[in-house]
Amino acid sequence: MNDIEVRVQKLETEISHLTNLIEELQEQLILLPDIARYGTLQKFLKNKDFREADIETTRIMLEVAGEQRETLSPEDVSKYPCNSLQVIDQMWYKYSNGKFSFGVQLKNYYEAGGDIDTIRAQDVKVLTKFADKVGWLNENKQPRFSEYDDWDFSLSAPDGCFPAHWWKSPYGLKMVTFFFSRLISCNLI
Numbered sequence: 001m002n003d004i005e006v007r008v009q010k011l012e013t014e015i016s017h018l019t020n021l022i023e024e025l026q027e028q029l030i031l032l033p034d035i036a037r038y039g040t041l042q043k044f045l046k047n048k049d050f051r052e053a054d055i056e057t058t059r060i061m062l063e064v065a066g067e068q069r070e071t072l073s074p075e076d077v078s079k080y081p082c083n084s085l086q087v088i089d090q091m092w093y094k095y096s097n098g099k100f101s102f103g104v105q106l107k108n109y110y111e112a113g114g115d116i117d118t119i120r121a122q123d124v125k126v127l128t129k130f131a132d133k134v135g136w137l138n139e140n141k142q143p144r145f146s147e148y149d150d151w152d153f154s155l156s157a158p159d160g161c162f163p164a165h166w167w168k169s170p171y172g173l174k175m176v177t178f179f180f181s182r183l184i185s186c187n188l189i
Contacts, residue, residue: 037063038087045095051153055096057088059161074171074178082186086186089188092163099155100162103188108133108160110189111181119180122173134160135168 001009041060044053062069064084065076085102093101112129131137135151137156138144144151145168151157169175184189 034087038091040146041088042091042095045091048095048155049153050096050100051151051155053092054153054163054165057092058166060084060088061166070170072169074174075174077178077182080182085183085186085188090162096162097153098158101103101160101188102163102183104160105130105134106183106189114180116181116184119177119184122177124173127173127176134158134162134164136161172173 001076037060041053041056044056058069061080061084062072065072065080066072069077089102093103098104109126109130110125112133114123114126114130118126128137128141131143132141136143136145138147145164148165151161151164153162167176167179
């Protein structure tokens with residue numbers, strides 16, 4: 001091979017490499033709306049601002065569902081996109097060093113004696129044990145969501161405590177049942 005042929009071959013290799021790089025970048029641009037959707041949550045989680053991350057999680061989930069908290073029904077939750085739950089779950093897990101996420105909450109539910117049958121039965125004993133384990137109950141075993149501003153929003157909070165804001169619903173136990181069922185169907189544990 002002469003010098004010109006070697007240079008042509010090198011240029012063809014570089015062109016092929018650049019073409020592949022352009023194709024990869026174009027594929028990633030498709031994800032730009034998701035980067036915009038989850039970027040603020042990621043920023044809060046990276047900064048360990050778990051209170052703001054918790055509120056942002058609720059905002060994202062309602063946005064994805066296309067509903068307001070008051071209009072979000074258990075049926076809407078049963079159809080919530082798994083990919084969105086997985087992205088949120090992975091970010092919470094990563095930036096909390098495995099301490100907080102929906103998957104951690106589901107694990108805690110199982111450890112409290114829960115399973116698919118107790119979810120369907122809306123077993124209050126198991127749900128109460130779970131809520132106590134993740135720090136959502138006060139010393140009188142009553143929900144403490146009304147005291148939300150006074151919670152510990154640090155890594156010292158109980159495992160699985162967050163995301164929590166999302167769980168407060170006008171549907172109560174019915175919403176919990178449908179959400180746990182959705183977490184299971186989306187394989188978040």
